[in-house]
Amino acid sequence: MQQTEFVVLLALMVTATTMTAASDEMESKSCNSSFCSNAVPSGMYCVFGAVSKGEMKGDKGEKGMSGKVGPKGFQGERGVRGLTGPVGPPGILRLDDCSNTKKGILKYNDNVNEIEYCNGIKWLTLLPLAQLGSSSLLPASSxxxxxxxxxxxxxxxxxxxxxxxxxxxxxxxxxxxxxxxxxxxxxxxxxxxxxxxxxxxxxxxxxxxxxxxxxxxxxxxxxxxxxxxxxxxxxxxxxxxxxxxxxxxxxxxxxxxxxxxxxxTSIGKSKWRSLLPRSSLQRNCNKEGFNVRSYHSHYGPIVSRARLGFLANEQNQCESPDSFVGFGTSCTQWSAGNSAGNYACCTPDNGPANIKAVGYIMAR
Missing domain, CATH: 3.90.215.10 (Gamma Fibrinogen, chain A, domain 1)
Incomplete structure (x- = not known):
């Protein structure tokens, strides 16, 4: 090797040694020094007061704030069409008026019991129905x-x-x-x-x-x-x-x-009396109903009776009532001769009475 090449190589080795020493010095800086006050270089951590590269990972930081909602994705493909549903019930045809669109339509008018048809202008009677109850062949139940x-x-x-x-x-x-x-x-x-x-x-x-x-x-x-x-x-x-x-x-x-x-029955005395004007009854007994009658211990069944009605007596017992309001009545003791109406004697509350009426009995 020539002398010049040796000098250059020696200089490069000295430079490398100097840079390694500087790097080691940097890694031994205290965490309290101005070095850690600044941003720590990537891959270096502060541990026990000194910076050490790659020796220990620090605690996990708090979760950061959510980012903004991303853009809407692409619409998916259209699904397969479902099965056809069952046919619904027929709609209601309004027949309030007769018009050309309803010409020829029939309807039943329950107000007059007739079948009517529309001629395009108005409703006309087509056929009057035989009335229920109008004959023995078409009877009603009631x-x-x-x-x-x-x-x-x-x-x-x-x-x-x-x-x-x-x-x-x-x-x-x-x-x-x-x-x-x-x-x-x-x-x-x-x-x-x-x-x-x-x-x-x-x-x-x-x-x-x-x-x-x-x-x-x-x-x-x-x-x-x-x-x-x-x-x-x-x-x-x-x-x-x-x-x-x-x-x-x-x-x-x-x-x-x-x-x-x-x-x-429990119709009441005042209601029975309301059937007739100036009605009169005795004050006691006050027995009412169907087949209402009494039986005297001495005279037997010979006083007031009614197939449907109200009996009263002046005495505080029902053995010998002398007054009635009713239907199918008799008062044989006094020969009242009254089969429907009001009869009263023996101190009745509105004076003696023998009011003969036409009586009607109806039901439903």
Missing amino acids: CKQIALMYKSSFSNGPYWIKPSASDASYQTFCYGNEGWSLILKIDGNQQSFTYNSLLWSNKKTFQPNNLDLDDKETKLASYWTLPFTELRLGMKVDGTTRWIIFSYTASSLYSLIADGQYRG
Whole structure:
């Protein structure tokens, strides 16, 4: 080797040795020195007061703040079309008006019980229907059914009914929009329906053609065939009829009366008295119901009785009542001769009375 080349090589070795010493000096700087006050070089850590490269990892820092929401991704591919659902119910065709688009359409008008058709301008009657209850071949089950069907077009009058499949069709008088069926009409001046009359215990009609709210007595087949939950009682005096209604459930009026057994009601004294003007009753006993009567220990059953009504007495017992309001009544002790109305004697509260009325019994 020549002398010049040796000198150059020696200089390079000295320079490298100097740089290594400087690096070692830097790594031994104290963490409290100005060196650690500044940014620590990459890959160097402060440990036990000295900087040591790669000897120990420091504690994990706190979680930084969330970054901003990234841009919306691409829309996915369209899914496969689902199965077709079932066919829905047909829509409602409004028939309030008749127009050219509805020409030829038929409809049922329940207000007048007719089938009508649209001619493109207005609704015209096509065919009036036979009214339910209009004949023995087309009977209703009751007057209530007839009234509900015809609503505002219903009118009082005779209709055919057949309460059950085992019954024969028969005519009755239907009254009021509530659908009341006439059962009995009693003239208090007559003796047809006194307490002991066989009309109360048999299944025979009596003058069944008297189908009106007149004074002519009648007993219809509805007496033993018509089930009910309500009774309507009326008494006509001097041309004015007064009514009361009360609830009572039975298979027929016959089932409540024919066997002669007493069955109580709770209509109330004042309500019974409201059937007649100037009514009068004694103050005690106050017994009411079906087959309401008394039995005197000495005279026997010879005082006031009613197939349906209210009895009263001046004494504080019911052995000898001398006053009544009711239907199918008798007061044999005093020969009152009153089969429907009000009778009172022996210190009644409104003076003696013998008011004979035309009585009506209806049911629904």
